Amino acid sequence: MRRLEAPGIEARISFTTCISGARPTTRARLEAFEDAVAAASKEYEAAAKQQALHTLTHLASEPTGRQDRTSLKKVYKDRMVKETSPGRHIYETIRGATNKCPLCGEGVVTTLDHHLPSSAYPLLSVVPVNLVPACRDCNIGKGETQPAHASEQTLHPYFDDFSYHPWLCARVRRPRGNEPMSMEFFVAPHPDWNDTLTNRLRTHLRVFDLDYRYRQLVATHIAATNHDLRVTPIKDVSSWLTRKSEGWAHEGNPNTMGCALYRGLAADEWYANGGWRIQEADS
Structure with a gap:
């Protein structure tokens, strides 16, 4: 979940560029939709x-x-994505805006995601503000999802900015039986936010399956943290973890996986007061 500047490419220019290499009859048929695409x-x-x-x-x-x-x-598949297509440079410009996926904040950008799916909204297939740099997992996981209600809208990196409050949180799931300690990621909304906004944030986590995906990523971070805590006095563990959390902020955004992880560890008395030693011994 990272904020991005919208592409500075007009929809009309994107569309006309993409269809410029089409055969005359195909181009003429597509040109008839130029105004509709722009509108x-x-x-x-x-x-x-x-x-x-x-x-x-x-x-x-x-x-x-x-x-x-x-x-x-x-037009998107044949005239923007293909290596030799006339719109390929537009595809690469939008995809190259960031190397970290803004939808999850962790994956490496490899493709573009249609925020509103082109299968349902063909007029938006090459509209730049509908194309978001994304990692493979986010693009595939979202699939053809589209919102029917306000609360079903996932976050849009170009238009939504909820980085001013730490709403992405994590809590420790203590060891049970032979299971090691793990984390659970969830939404903790600001008290001033309405239900629609809160549900949008939860929708984003659900659609991109971020709780599960983040839980798979944090194991190595926790192992490294447990190792570092060997030389940290117990009384300093919580503040050390808090500083670690602050270091994971991306341009001041507290809603990264790392920020949530270390805030959650710092807030858990069991972990901060020595629970990490049990976890380290079991690993």
Whole structure:
């Protein structure tokens, strides 16, 4: 969950560039949708700024023709993604905006994710503000998910910024039987936030399966931390972990996996008062 600047590429330019290499008859058919694509992009941006992309369901019915819808969807695959396609440089520019996936904050960017899926919104298939740099896990995990209600909207890196409050949290799951200690990631909303916003954050974690994915990543961090704590006095463990958490902030954003992990460890009395020794002995 990282904020990104929106691509400085107009939808009309992106669309006309992508279709520029098409055969004359195909290009003429696609050119007929140029104004519709530009209008859809403008409407999309206005809705995104109001956190209201769920209200754009009417765009899913445009255009009505099956062949036209298929042709518009292919503009992305055939005329933007392919190595030799005329729109490839636009694809690479958007993908290259960051190397860390803004949707999870951890994965390496390898592709672009359609925030509103092109299968349902073909007019938005090559609209830059609908294309988000993403890692493979986020792109595949999200699939064709689209919001029908306000609370079903995942966070949009170009338009949503909730980094001013630490809402991503983690808590220690103490060892049980032969199971080692683990962490659980969850949403702890600010008391001033309404239910819709809180549910959006929970939707984001659920859609991208972040609790599970983060739990798979933190084992090595915990092992390294346990090792470092050998030379740290017990009375200093909590403050040491708090400083470690602050070091994981990305441009001041407290909602990274690392920030949540170390805040959770620092807040757990069992772990900070020596529980980590049990964990280390079991590992």
